[in-house]
Amino acid sequence: MPYKSTKILVVSSSLSTRKTIRSELELGNYTVFEAINGLSALMKVPKLMPDLITLDVDMPDMNGFDICKKLYDKNSPHYAIKSNGEKISVIFVTSKDTLNDRRLGFHLGATDFISKPFKEGELLAAVNKILIPDERFKELSAIAIDDNQIDRSIIVSILKREGLAVIEASDGASAYDIITNRPDEIDIVITNFMVQKMDSDKLCEKIRKDLKLADIPVIVLANVDDNFMFLSLFKSGATDYILKPFIKEEFLARITVHLERVLLTKKLKEDIKNRKLIESVLRLNEARLKSLYELSQIKIDGTRDMVEYALKKVIELTGSKVGYFHFFNQKKSMLTLYTWSKEMFNECKLSQDSQYSLESAGVWSDCIYLRKPVIHNDFRNLPENRLPDGHIPLFRHMSVPVLDKDEIVAVCGVENKNEPYDDNDTLQLQLYMDGLWKIIIRNQQESDHKAAKEAAESANFSKSAFLANMSHEIRTPLNAIIGFSQLMKRDPLLTVSQKEYNFFIIRASEHLLSLINDILELSKIEAGRIVLNPTNVDLHSMFQDIQIIFKERAQSKHLQFIFETQGDLPRYVIIDEGKLRQVFINLIGNAVKFTEEGGVTVRVRIDKENVEKNRMVVEIEDTGPGIPEQEMSKLFKAFEQTSIGIKTGTGTGLGLVLSRKFIHLMGGDISAKSEIGKGSLFLFHVDIKEGNSEAIEEKPAKRVIGIEKGHEPYRILVVDDKEENLKVVVVLLRMVGFETNEAVNGKEAIVKFEAWKPHLILMDMRMPVMDGYEATRCIQALENGKKTPIVAITASPFEDERSKIELLSMQGYIRKPFRECELFQEIGKILGVKYIYDDEEILPAVLPETLNRYPSENDSTIKLPDNLLLQMQDAVSSANLDNLLELIASISPENSELSKQLTILAQNYDYEALNRMLEKLVKNNENS
Numbered sequence: 001m002p003y004k005s006t007k008i009l010v011v012s013s014s015l016s017t018r019k020t021i022r023s024e025l026e027l028g029n030y031t032v033f034e035a036i037n038g039l040s041a042l043m044k045v046p047k048l049m050p051d052l053i054t055l056d057v058d059m060p061d062m063n064g065f066d067i068c069k070k071l072y073d074k075n076s077p078h079y080a081i082k083s084n085g086e087k088i089s090v091i092f093v094t095s096k097d098t099l100n101d102r103r104l105g106f107h108l109g110a111t112d113f114i115s116k117p118f119k120e121g122e123l124l125a126a127v128n129k130i131l132i133p134d135e136r137f138k139e140l141s142a143i144a145i146d147d148n149q150i151d152r153s154i155i156v157s158i159l160k161r162e163g164l165a166v167i168e169a170s171d172g173a174s175a176y177d178i179i180t181n182r183p184d185e186i187d188i189v190i191t192n193f194m195v196q197k198m199d200s201d202k203l204c205e206k207i208r209k210d211l212k213l214a215d216i217p218v219i220v221l222a223n224v225d226d227n228f229m230f231l232s233l234f235k236s237g238a239t240d241y242i243l244k245p246f247i248k249e250e251f252l253a254r255i256t257v258h259l260e261r262v263l264l265t266k267k268l269k270e271d272i273k274n275r276k277l278i279e280s281v282l283r284l285n286e287a288r289l290k291s292l293y294e295l296s297q298i299k300i301d302g303t304r305d306m307v308e309y310a311l312k313k314v315i316e317l318t319g320s321k322v323g324y325f326h327f328f329n330q331k332k333s334m335l336t337l338y339t340w341s342k343e344m345f346n347e348c349k350l351s352q353d354s355q356y357s358l359e360s361a362g363v364w365s366d367c368i369y370l371r372k373p374v375i376h377n378d379f380r381n382l383p384e385n386r387l388p389d390g391h392i393p394l395f396r397h398m399s400v401p402v403l404d405k406d407e408i409v410a411v412c413g414v415e416n417k418n419e420p421y422d423d424n425d426t427l428q429l430q431l432y433m434d435g436l437w438k439i440i441i442r443n444q445q446e447s448d449h450k451a452a453k454e455a456a457e458s459a460n461f462s463k464s465a466f467l468a469n470m471s472h473e474i475r476t477p478l479n480a481i482i483g484f485s486q487l488m489k490r491d492p493l494l495t496v497s498q499k500e501y502n503f504f505i506i507r508a509s510e511h512l513l514s515l516i517n518d519i520l521e522l523s524k525i526e527a528g529r530i531v532l533n534p535t536n537v538d539l540h541s542m543f544q545d546i547q548i549i550f551k552e553r554a555q556s557k558h559l560q561f562i563f564e565t566q567g568d569l570p571r572y573v574i575i576d577e578g579k580l581r582q583v584f585i586n587l588i589g590n591a592v593k594f595t596e597e598g599g600v601t602v603r604v605r606i607d608k609e610n611v612e613k614n615r616m617v618v619e620i621e622d623t624g625p626g627i628p629e630q631e632m633s634k635l636f637k638a639f640e641q642t643s644i645g646i647k648t649g650t651g652t653g654l655g656l657v658l659s660r661k662f663i664h665l666m667g668g669d670i671s672a673k674s675e676i677g678k679g680s681l682f683l684f685h686v687d688i689k690e691g692n693s694e695a696i697e698e699k700p701a702k703r704v705i706g707i708e709k710g711h712e713p714y715r716i717l718v719v720d721d722k723e724e725n726l727k728v729v730v731v732l733l734r735m736v737g738f739e740t741n742e743a744v745n746g747k748e749a750i751v752k753f754e755a756w757k758p759h760l761i762l763m764d765m766r767m768p769v770m771d772g773y774e775a776t777r778c779i780q781a782l783e784n785g786k787k788t789p790i791v792a793i794t795a796s797p798f799e800d801e802r803s804k805i806e807l808l809s810m811q812g813y814i815r816k817p818f819r820e821c822e823l824f825q826e827i828g829k830i831l832g833v834k835y836i837y838d839d840e841e842i843l844p845a846v847l848p849e850t851l852n853r854y855p856s857e858n859d860s861t862i863k864l865p866d867n868l869l870l871q872m873q874d875a876v877s878s879a880n881l882d883n884l885l886e887l888i889a890s891i892s893p894e895n896s897e898l899s900k901q902l903t904i905l906a907q908n909y910d911y912e913a914l915n916r917m918l919e920k921l922v923k924n925n926e927n928s
Contacts, residue, residue: 005031006029006030006031006051006131007030007031007032007033007048007049007050007051008025008030008031008032008033008050008051008052008053008054008127009033009034009035009041009044009045009048009050009052009053009054010022010025010032010033010034010035010053010054011034011035011037011038011040011041011053011054011055011056011059011064011067012034012036012054012056012059012093013036013037013056013059013060014056017056017093017116018034018036021054021093021123022034024120024121024123024124025123025124025127027124028124028127028128030127033048033050037059037060037061037062038059038061038062038063038064038066038067039061039062041053041055041067042067042070042071042078045071045078045080045088046078046080049080049082049083049088050088051082051088051089051131052088052089052090052091052111052127052130052131053071053088053089053090053091054090054091054092054093054114054123055067055068055090055091055092055093056093056094057092057093057094057096057101058094058095058096064092064093064094065104065105065108068090068092068105068108068109068110069108071088071090072087072108072109087109089111089130089131090109090110090111091110091111091112091113091114091123091126091127091130092105092110092112092113092114093114093116093118093123094113094114094115094116095115095116095117099245101113102154102248103150103151103154106150106153106154106157107150107153110157111130111157111161112126112129112130112161112248113248114126129161130161135163136163136259136260136263137162137163137164137259137263138163138164140163140164140165140187140188140259140262140263141164141165141166141167141185141186141187141188142159142164142165142166142167142186142187142188142189142190143166143167143168143169143175143178143179143186143188143189143190144156144159144166144167144168144169144190144191145169145170145171145172145175145189145190145191145192145195145203146170146191146192146195146221147170147171147192147195147196148192149170151192151221151244152168152170155190155221155251156168158248158251158252158255159190159255162252162255162256162259164187164188164259167186170196171195171196171197171198172191172195172196172197172198172199172200172202172203173197173198174197175189175191175195175198175203176198176203176206176207179207179211179213180211183211183213186216187216187259187262187266188216188217188218188219188255188258188259188262189203189207189216189217189218189219190219190221190255191203191218191219191220191221192220192221192222193220193221193222193223193224193229193233193241200218200220200233200236200238201232201233201236202236203218204218204220204233204236204237204238205236205237207237208236208237209237215262215265216262217239217240217258217261217262218237218238218239219238219239219240219241219242219254219255219258220233220238220240220241220242221241221242221243221244221246222241222242222243222244223243223244225243239258240254240258242254303440303443304338304339306436306439306440306443307325307338307339307436307440308339310325310432310433310436311323311324311325311339311340311341311412312341313432314412314414314428314429314432314433315341315414317428317429317432318398318414318417318421318425318428318429319417319418319419319425320398320414320415320416320417321415321416321417322340322341322414322415322416323340323341323412323413323414323415324337324339324340324341324364324412324413324415325338325339325340325410325411325412326338326364326410326411326412327409327410328368328401328408328409328410328411330407330408330409333357333358334355334356334357334358335355335356335357335358335361335364335365335368335411336355337355337356338410363376363379363394363397363399363413364399364411364413365411366399367399367400367401367411368401368408368411371401371408372401373398373399373400373401373426373429373430374398374399374400375397375398375420375421375422375425375426376394376396376397376398377396377420377421378395378396379394379395379396379397380393380394380395394415394416395416396415396416396417396420396421397413397414397415397416398413398414398415398417398421398425398426398429399411399412399413399414400412400413400426400429400430400433402433402434402436402437403434403437404437404441409437410433410437412429412433414429477724478509478816478817480722480724480725480728481505481509481817482506482509482817482819483724483725483728483729483732483817483820484724484728485502485505485506485509486506486732486819486820487728487731487732487735488502489502489506490703490735509817532576532579532665532666533576533578534574534575534576534689535574535575535576535577536572536573536574536691536692537572537573537574537575537577537580537691538571538572539569539570539571539572539573540569540571542577542580542581543563543565543604545581546563546581546584546585546588547561547563549585550588550589550592550600553592554592554599554600557592557595557596558597559592559595559597559598559599559600560598560599560600560601561592561599561600562599562600562601562602563601563602563604564601564602564603564604565603565604565605566604566605566606568606569604569605569606570606570614570688570690570691572690572691572692573616573688573689573690573691574688574689574690574691575666575686575688575689576662576665576666579662579665579666580662580666580686582658582659582662583659583662583663583684584602584618586655586656586658586659587620587656587659587682587684588600588602588620589655590655590656591620591621591622591624591680591682592622594622594624594625595622595623595624595679596624596625597623598622598623598624598679599622599623600620600621600622600623601619601620601621601622602618602619602620603618603619603621604616604617604618605617606688607685613687613688613689614687614688614689614690615668615685615686615687615688616685616686616687616688617683617684617685618683618684618685619681619682619683620681620682620683621679621680621681621682622679622680622681623678623679624679624680625676625677625679626674626675626676626677626678626679626680627672627674627676627680628676632672632674635656635672636656636657636660636670659684663684663685663686666686666687667686667687668684668685668686668687669684669685670682670683670684671683671684702837702838703820703821703837703838704736704820704821704824704835704836704837704838705735705736705836705837705838706736706737706835706836707736707737707738707833707834707835707836708834708835708836710834711833713737713738713739714738714739714759714760714831714833715738715739715740715741715756715757715758715759715760716733716738716739716740716741716758716759716760716761716762716827717740717741717742717743717749717752717753717756717758717760717761717762718730718733718740718741718742718743718762719742719743719744719745719746719748719749719761719762719763719764719767719772719775720744720762720764720767720793721744721745721764721766721767721768722764723744725764725816726742726744729762729823730742732820732823736824736835738827741756741758744767745767745768745769745770745775746767746769746770746771746772746774746775746778747769747770747775748769749761749763749775749779750770750775750778750779753779753782753784753785753788754782754784757784758788759788759789759831760788760789760790760791760827760830760831761779761788761789761790761791762791762793762814763775763776763790763791763792763793763810764793764794765792765793765794765801765805766794766795772792772794773804773808776790776792776808776810777808780808780809789810789811789812789830789831790808790810790811790812791810791811791812791813791814791826791827791830792805792810792812792813792814793814793815793816793818794813794814794815794816795815795816795817811830812826812827812829812830813826814826862895862898862921862924863921863924863925864891864895864898864921864925866922866925868887868890868891869918869921869922869925871883871887872884872887872888872902872918873915873918873922875887876914876915876918884906884914885903885906888902888903888906901917902914902917905917
């Protein structure tokens with residue numbers, strides 16, 4: 001719909017005519033002005049500058065033709081033209097619509113004629129046609145051929161009103177020249193039948209035969225209705241004919257049919273062209289992707305071979321003759337000629353691996369300067385020499401920049417295609433080079449990753465070898481220490497003091513073993529050598545053990561200890577019991593250790609994920625001092641402790657690190673949140689599967705003191721190169737009734753096996769002369785050896801050591817240092833031995849009785865120097881045991897009981913009790 005600002009001047013001496021026209025035009029949203037005669041109209045036009053004028057032909061003082069002549073005559077004082085240089089459109093409204101009137105009106109420049117009385121909507125349709133032209137034909141062009149200028153002007157006017165661009169010709173010869181030189185610009189030919197220099201018959205024939213233009217419509221205007229003539233025209237190639245004089249509407253209707261057919265033909269051609277282009281692009285895309293896939297899969301050593309392969313493919317894809325690939329150093333603005341296609345070597349005299357600055361690189365640098373693909377389809381006519389000396393002659397050239405992120409890293413070019421390069425060529429070349437660069441980068445990353453992996457594997461192998469040696473060297477003597485301490489516990493002649501000292505030896509050894517295990521476990525994780533050992537576990541029993549362990553610790557500090565479990569918690573699950581237990585002990589131990597009032601709550605629930613797998617969720621919450629926000633990041637870092645942890649002076653800073661790594665191994669995660677003064681909450685979850693009760697092993701709760709009668713004495717061969725370890729095992733076995741024999745290496749073990757025929761062999765795996773692996777294989781190769789169970793004893797920290805042992809089909813596995821219960825349990829399980837047990841617990845849960853007779857911490861009469869107390873607190877916070885013992889030894893003799901108590905606590909590594917006692921002594925001094 002037109003804007004209200006579109007103005008129309010209605011000129012008529014008849015009031016009824018003006019009102020009729022006004023009412024119709026206002027329905028079309030036009031602004032209408034009126035003039036009652038010609039003079040009034042000529043006066044108003046320069047001021048209004050209307051977009052269109054309707055002129056009544058018959059008016060008393062000045063008819064419409066005279067008014068139109070004055071408006072369109074450049075020499076007239078009333079000449080009017082719009083700001084865009086166009087004439088004001090004029091529609092004649094007349095009751096005398098004769099052919100001569102129309103010829104005159106169109107000759108004067110009128111746009112259209114409307115006969116009175118006009119039908120409703122007819123005038124508005126004509127106005128809209130002029131002021132809102134049809135957009136369908138705006139891309140089409142016509143040539144109008146007639147030696148009569150008036151007739152030609154009428155045709156041109158009608159065609160332009162339909163939006164066509166019109167070329168005029170006054171004779172057939174000039175029209176033919178125009179069509180010959182501009183065949184793609186002419187969409188329809190309209191010619192008079194009789195025209196000078198080349199009539200319509202000849203023109204049609206030459207258009208069809210000489211110019212091969214079969215689709216262009218040729219419309220012939222004829223004054224004679226002669227069938228023979230029209231038959232001759234059609235034979236010559238005419239498309240249609242229109243008899244003159246014609247009515248505008250008839251002419252327009254006939255022409256519109258042909259124009260719509262032209263549009264349809266153009267669309268079909270465009271569709272075919274696009275389809276062919278799409279098919280070509282798809283074929284090229286498929287070829288490019290296939291080539292890149294092959295390039296990514298084939299084994300090509302080195303970047304040069306890869307680039308040469310790719311260069312050959314892009315030459316084929318773009319239909320080029322030759323190509324090149326340059327690397328580009330953006331910082332130095334330097335191009336390095338990396339490789340050419342092989343066809344270039346025959347003609348090109350440039351040396352390979354040449355370097356060029358951007359200024360001297362000529363055409364090679366264009367795409368770098370522009371940062372986009374560049375095409376030269378007429379290279380020979382470039383105004384300057386764009387190639388280095390010695391390059392092969394070029395007539396076409398295309399190049400693209402290769403980018404890594406936003407940096408140009410290379411240039412690839414192809415040359416001398418038979419047809420012009422187009423956008424599809426640049427697209428294919430750009431995409432191929434982008435793909436090539438990704439493959440080059442990926443291969444380089446894979447190469448770097450492989451080198452890094454090999455270096456890491458080498459480092460891990462060295463670390464593993466070191467850990468294996470260190471573990472053996474540490475655990476072997478520790479095994480002797482713990483072993484002989486356990487033997488001493490069995491001695492009934494030990495005095496109370498000796499039992500006390502032995503207890504401290506066991507506690508110190510257990511503490512040392514715990515530290516060693518933490519460090520070794522962390523190192524195994526870093527070396528990638530730790531694995532899960534999921535077994536059937538009695539979850540209820542494990543939680544009862546944990547509650548027993550921490551209930552007493554919590555009560556000793558007057559803390560509440562709450563352990564809540566969900567009602568549907570399964571009893572038997574499959575999980576790595578050792579690692580899960582260690583996580584609970586580490587997290588609950590920390591909570592109890594750092595909490596001074598309030599309590600610790602443990603909540604356990606099960607979230608069912610599917611039929612086979614469940615998730616166990618654990619929350620451990622305390623009312624301790626809380627962790628400062630700036631120290632939360634230290635929680636899970638090795639050997640780093642919070643300020644509270646440092647103050648207590650205990651631990652290695654490894655507990656939470658190991659806990660998190662164990663949790664990750666078990667398919668879970670851990671998080672923590674804390675608030676100063678309110679406490680902390682640790683939450684973790686692990687994946688578990690439901691197990692069964694049949695696979696649960698019963699662990700002896702009492703000390704073994706003998707073997708039930710009813711079986712001949714069991715003979716056990718003990719093989720170990722370390723005398724102290726050998727003696728520990730032999731003495732323990734003999735004390736409960738086993739017969740033993742000893743061997744210090746694998747060779748001796750084979751000899752004694754054959755001579756003595758033991759029921760079971762305890763085999764150390766690392767020994768001189770012959771190790772346990774070779775000795776086991778030799779014994780198993782003997783007839784009796786196939787039936788004799790062999791138990792491996794090793795100090796290795798690695799689980800894959802156990803796998804190697806299992807490959808030997810050994811019947812058991814014991815890791816040094818071991819407790820006596822583990823040794824007897826393994827032997828009993830294999831041989832079916834029935835033991836006799838003592839009522840005494842395997843290890844005391846609390847300190848010996850003598851430790852309960854120390855002076856009370858609440859004795860406020862005990863005083864020590866402030867400086868000494870401060871030094872002792874510093875020694876406890878830094879875990880400097882040697883310095884602490886020296887400071888305790890300096891306490892005056894009148895406080896000998898206090899000195900003894902502090903010494904025992906220090907030797908027992910009970911830093912919590914030491915801190916409490918020292919804080920009490922500081923308060924005694926403050927209150928005195």
